[in-house]
Amino acid sequence: MIQSPTPPPRLRYPLLTLLTSAVLASATLVALTIWWPLHGNDGAAAQTHTSPPITVDSRPPTVANPVKRATRLQAPPAKPGSSQGNSSTASGVLGDDPSVTNLDPDLLAALRAAAEDAEADGVRIVINSGWRSPEYQAKLLREAVAKYGSEEEAARWVAPPEKSEHVSGDAVDVGPTKATQWLAEHGPAYGLCQIYRNEPWHYELRPQATSQGCPDMYANPTADPRMR
Template sequence: MRYGWVATALGTAVAAGVITVFAGQAVTRVSGSAQPAHISSAAGHPDRPCPVDGTYQDKDPSGMKPAAITAWLDVTRIAAGEGVTLCLHDGKRDAEQQRAEFEDYVRKYGAEVAATYVLPPERSMHVQGTAADVQPRASAQWLEQSRGKYGWCRRYDNEFWHFEYDPSYATGGCPARQPHA
């Protein structure tokens, strides 16, 4: 990879807590104007609307594992080169947030239905820092068509937006999708 040393250095700095990054040019196109890549303070950036579909958010990937952050930044840059904007609608969640979401779904829909859309914290790849909910749909389809080439694979039939990162996907392809979480 041409920029491998940059990604490695950036990943190391993120892991060390020296800086927090968020996806630059690929996800910061607002009203047709491109903004340069950014390095933010440790506080990260506030959630902002997805530039290609404001009904979704574009969130800071900084809570994800360093390798997943690097892979996310790489794939957003590649996608942008093909005219596709990937928005990170949801990435890292802490266990408390995941538990609250799971319990909310249980209250609203019952345990059986909840378990098909939201996993408890101990089973969630969002909590592990290796999951990304990609929006809008056309962007998620672009990523899915890469078939793991960039380390990201769609994991569930019922969630077109949910991708998980594993470096082995880049060489071995995506595992078979599961019907639901």
């Protein structure tokens, strides 16, 4: 007689078994969810935290004109037998002395236009000192130190050659008094501005002055950022 196979034992609590399995699976999933970000991604986390911080440089940009500064050290030589920009050699704006011809062309053009109109008012503009050689500027500085007793006090009147706007051909000292008075009133229309309050004879070109007026003057050269 052939016996029929014995049926497998029936689970007495099938619903309880299913619930238990579901709880264990959920607990495992929660544990993995907490553990993986803390330990399973260590390489990526380390890479994130070791990246260099981004910084912003809050310093203002440095503005420089190396070409203009180079001209101070490479000023054109004076013609044989002529002055080195000696301030005792006064010249009209049409003179052929190096103190005039070595000036910046735009500055010289503005001076000549102003001088022509000043002549119509009976005023003659004379350049008492325009372009100066570096050697002559150094001589003036030595004399100023001897006169005023210190380099600090001399700096209120004379700049060193490497910083002088005369050496680069960008400044003129004009006279006589009537001429400085005329330029004080009419100079901005030509872009010509007095730069230092203590030097009413010292003029430089500021093209924007024709529409905006001249900028505020410095008390003296020591207050000028270009001299620092």
